[in-house]
Amino acid sequence: MSLHDLFIIILISLLIVELPAFGLAKLFEKAGIPSWKAWVPFYNIWEILKATGLKKHWFYWQFLPVAGWFISIWLLVEFVKLFGKFSFLDHVGAALLSVLYFPYIGADKKVKFLGPQAVKNHKKTTVREWIDAGVFAVVAATLIRVFVFEAYTIPTGSMEKTLLVNDFLFVSKLTYGPRIPNTPLAIPFVHHTLPVFNTKSYTEIIHLPYTRWFASPVKRNDVVVFNFPAGDTLTKELDSQDPYYDILQSEEMRQYQQLKGQIANEAELQAVSKQKAREIVWSDYTIMTRPVDKRENYIKRCVAIAGDTIQIVDGILYVNGQKAFISPTSATDYMVTTASNRILNDDELREAGIRLNSDERNPDFIQYGANSYQINLSEAEADILRKMPGVTVTRKLENVGDPRIFPRDTAVVLWSVDEFGPLWIPKKGATIQLNVKNIACYKRAIKVYENNDWEERDGKIFINGKEATSYTFKMNYYWMMGDNRHRSQDSRFWGFVPEDHVVGSAWLIWMSWDHGVRWNRMFKSIH
Structure with missing residues (x-):
């Protein structure tokens, strides 16, 4: 666990006990406790323990990393019971909306301090006991999965021999800061699709903008889990197994070859091929889109960060003119x-x-x-x-230009997996001049990832309706590549990974399986 991770854990612990302080001060007055004690982190919990009559050892358990958060929340729930608040919604308010709930009941003149005896006299039904236990377990597991760490399984060999197929990992969400879900209304414990029913596991009735608490940038050579950038548009029939943009490009190439003898003008030939390809794909497939946090999870090594310039020469990666780090297991x-x-x-x-x-x-x-x-x-x-x-x-080197390689515009460049670049990685706040040679590389970042209207007409570029000759980036971007360089679909094929797509860092292999347990990989940290 890094110092940054520890800092976030401590900060969240402080927020849990401090956010309800305004309302707690009112309730402390009603309970005969000096109100100023509500404003002192953890001392307020000590006073709550005294008021509830619970064993004092619970005070110390709340200092356990992560688990302590839920003990502090439980103690807040126990405190509201002293005021006759026994309903399910009261406990949800105390646990999840303490910053609003405690001031609300603190200001309510009808709310009186009843003391521990009222708690002893109140009897829950068996059904209510089970509901409370189940809800607490689901909420706790969901919060840990969203904000702390998540289990992840390596599905392909793109990171061999650093990570093997059927390595089971813990992915730390704290390393780069917990990311608030874009789609908070979702069924717990599934990603984007409900098994059996094969339907969406989420709704976009509420869609939150990108927010990351206590953000820390991705570092060069980190092994990172991120949402697949090209997974914004998919076909219902093939999903991410064969991404929409790959299907579209393949159809464009097929149409280009068919129309080559019929249309002499190259620019017109390309335009017609693209239009026909899009019409065919949209006719043959059911097209769907996914928000950032529900796109497929990928795992690769971050070989370059925002502001770097990368180049691959004879299969050797260079970053800012220097040979890049190569993992011994690459x-x-x-x-x-x-x-x-x-x-x-x-x-x-x-x-x-x-x-x-x-x-x-x-x-x-x-x-x-x-x-x-x-x-x-x-x-x-x-x-x-x-x-x-x-x-x-x-x-073995792949030196022949490949039209599938980013930026997939053969009129500008034709690179391969072993001969690529140079290419500059966009950096937040940095400004580039837009020209014919670089718009193929940066257009998607400007239009799709940073949500701008983009139009090209009469040889000019218009961004959000205004003519533009330059652009200033709003986010940092990263370049991700698999350690298994010839068996990896990575940034060489689909380009930059925006910071809002970053999920977390690969932290620990807790299990590994290949016709039996691979014991030598158990509890192995990932580098």
């Missing part, structure tokens, strides 16, 4: 050839200390011929192979 594809009398097999490699995944759909070991192989290796594993007699190891 992997990439290598071409391996052996002498005519030398044959490799995956069992031999495993015995030599090389880890190969067991996913048949995306294997780490592929044999192309009697003496040719493609193997997914970390640098240390590549060194093991280089020391074997009769073995030659060379890094």
